[in-house]
Amino acid sequence: MPLEYPKETPSQTAGPFVHIGMMPRVAGFEVFETELGQVPAAEGVPGTRITIEGRVLDGTGTPIKDALLEIWHADAEGRYAHPEDPRVNEVHEGFTGFGRCHTDLDTGTFTIETIKPGVIPGRHARPQAPHLNIWIVARGINIGLHTRMYFPDEENDDDPLLGMVEHLHRRATLVASATGENAYRFDIHLQGPQETVFLDI
Amino acid sequence: MTAEYFQRDRRWHPPAYTPDYKTTVARSPNLPLLSVENSLSEITGPTFSHAGLGPLDHDLIRNFTGEEAIGERTIVHGRVLDQNGRPVKGALLEVWQANAGGRYRHKKDGYLAPVDPNFGGCGRCLTDEDGYYFFRTVKPGAYPFRSFSNSWRMAHIHFSIFGAGMTQRLITQMYFEGDPLRAQDPIANTVPDQAAIDRLVAPLDLEASVPLDSLAYRFDIVLRGRRQTMFENKLEGA
Numbered sequence: 001m002p003l004e005y006p007k008e009t010p011s012q013t014a015g016p017f018v019h020i021g022m023m024p025r026v027a028g029f030e031v032f033e034t035e036l037g038q039v040p041a042a043e044g045v046p047g048t049r050i051t052i053e054g055r056v057l058d059g060t061g062t063p064i065k066d067a068l069l070e071i072w073h074a075d076a077e078g079r080y081a082h083p084e085d086p087r088v089n090e091v092h093e094g095f096t097g098f099g100r101c102h103t104d105l106d107t108g109t110f111t112i113e114t115i116k117p118g119v120i121p122g123r124h125a126r127p128q129a130p131h132l133n134i135w136i137v138a139r140g141i142n143i144g145l146h147t148r149m150y151f152p153d154e155e156n157d158d159d160p161l162l163g164m165v166e167h168l169h170r171r172a173t174l175v176a177s178a179t180g181e182n183a184y185r186f187d188i189h190l191q192g193p194q195e196t197v198f199l200d201i
Numbered sequence: 202m203t204a205e206y207f208q209r210d211r212r213w214h215p216p217a218y219t220p221d222y223k224t225t226v227a228r229s230p231n232l233p234l235l236s237v238e239n240s241l242s243e244i245t246g247p248t249f250s251h252a253g254l255g256p257l258d259h260d261l262i263r264n265f266t267g268e269e270a271i272g273e274r275t276i277v278h279g280r281v282l283d284q285n286g287r288p289v290k291g292a293l294l295e296v297w298q299a300n301a302g303g304r305y306r307h308k309k310d311g312y313l314a315p316v317d318p319n320f321g322g323c324g325r326c327l328t329d330e331d332g333y334y335f336f337r338t339v340k341p342g343a344y345p346f347r348s349f350s351n352s353w354r355m356a357h358i359h360f361s362i363f364g365a366g367m368t369q370r371l372i373t374q375m376y377f378e379g380d381p382l383r384a385q386d387p388i389a390n391t392v393p394d395q396a397a398i399d400r401l402v403a404p405l406d407l408e409a410s411v412p413l414d415s416l417a418y419r420f421d422i423v424l425r426g427r428r429q430t431m432f433e434n435k436l437e438g439a
């Protein structure tokens with residue numbers, strides 16, 4: 001018998017009212033002095049300012065209007081604002097790399113404003129192409145979905161994660177499209193022919 | 202130190218597709234997840250400090266207007282540990298719940314039970330050096346839920362937990378010992394193993410109750426553990 005470890009607490013859906021706990025202003029009221037994840041990169045943080053718009057679509061192609069997304073990303077030099085990043089001391093004090101957004105209750109569109117990440121050190125000395133880590137929760141999602149968003153104007157061919165996606169046409173589900181200068185579109189498909197590649201991290 | 206996290210045991214968690222919880226039918230990915238080795242992108246994640254929190258953030262009885270919310274006065278407390286039994290320090294817990302009548306303070310909640318003018322329904326706190334946390338709240342009411350025509354949610358508190366990295370990110374729900382609605386609750390029963398559901402049920406903790414004031418429930422949380430050994434991580438471009 002293999003050695004037993006305590007098991008992780010099981011996941012449950014965030015439900016339709018996730019905003020109450022994490023973005024109460026979206027639910028329609030104020031309670032906290034500061035809501036978390038509102039400023040991934042403050043003014044003055046070096047880097048290119050970018051805007052990303054997108055939707056989260058269900059298996060019928062309908063945009064879902066009760067999703068909450070978290071982004072986590074490195075700074076313009078590929079450094080994470082986290083004590084386990086060896087270069088954490090070089091990260092600008094106004095940079096967290098953590099953002100929260102929601103799909104609009106009426107339109108289903110989400111918007112992210114931050115700076116563009118740089119190339120991130122990877123395992124086995126293989127650099128990772130610039131990307132945002134994204135985590136999605138909503139009613140009907142029993143366990144949060146992890147994915148990544150890559151940039152269409154970066155060198156993605158040698159990225160170790162994209163290289164692991166066996167079905168070549170599915171790699172495109174992880175790459176945003178450009179809609180203007182420093183503006184991108186990224187739709188996430190929960191199901192269907194364009195189903196986004198989700199990650200077991 | 203840079204060490205990998207234990208693989209998540211996905212047979213213990215609810216699967217994505219659970220047709221008795223109907224919303225999952227069109228929202229569950231059909232294709233397998235891509236298994237990814239931990240890199241800096243996975244083992245890191247946001248960190249939080251007391252500077253970002255307010256003094257009443259953990260007190261749902263008073264944090265909305267300063268006046269007291271109506272309902273069974275309740276303490277929820279416990280520890281956040283990893284699978285190695287080590288305390289997770291500085292973990293951010295965010296909770297949200299319905300009021301004592303089962304009504305949420307949310308634009309989209311149309312349940313006929315009234316809103317409590319003094320109850321917002323959310324709170325947050327950080328674990329201390331021992332991984333310990335506590336909240337004060339009122340016990341949430343059960344509420345109807347349109348899965349089958351007469352489905353009800355048993356009383357629950359939603360919990361969002363940030364551990365040390367994105368690998369430990371978790372959202373779950375806490376239930377109360379002895380709830381008669383458990384067997385028919387389609388969301389609790391998305392979890393396939395009854396022993397796993399038991400882990401979400403907080404026992405009454407009379408010793409931690411405050412006499413003549415509040416009952417207490419104990420909810421301990423386990424996040425993914427880490428190996429002891431470091432992984433190869435030559436920092437190309439660093």
Ligand SMILES: [Fe+3]
Nearest residue numbers: 015354357359
């Ligand atoms: Fe709920």
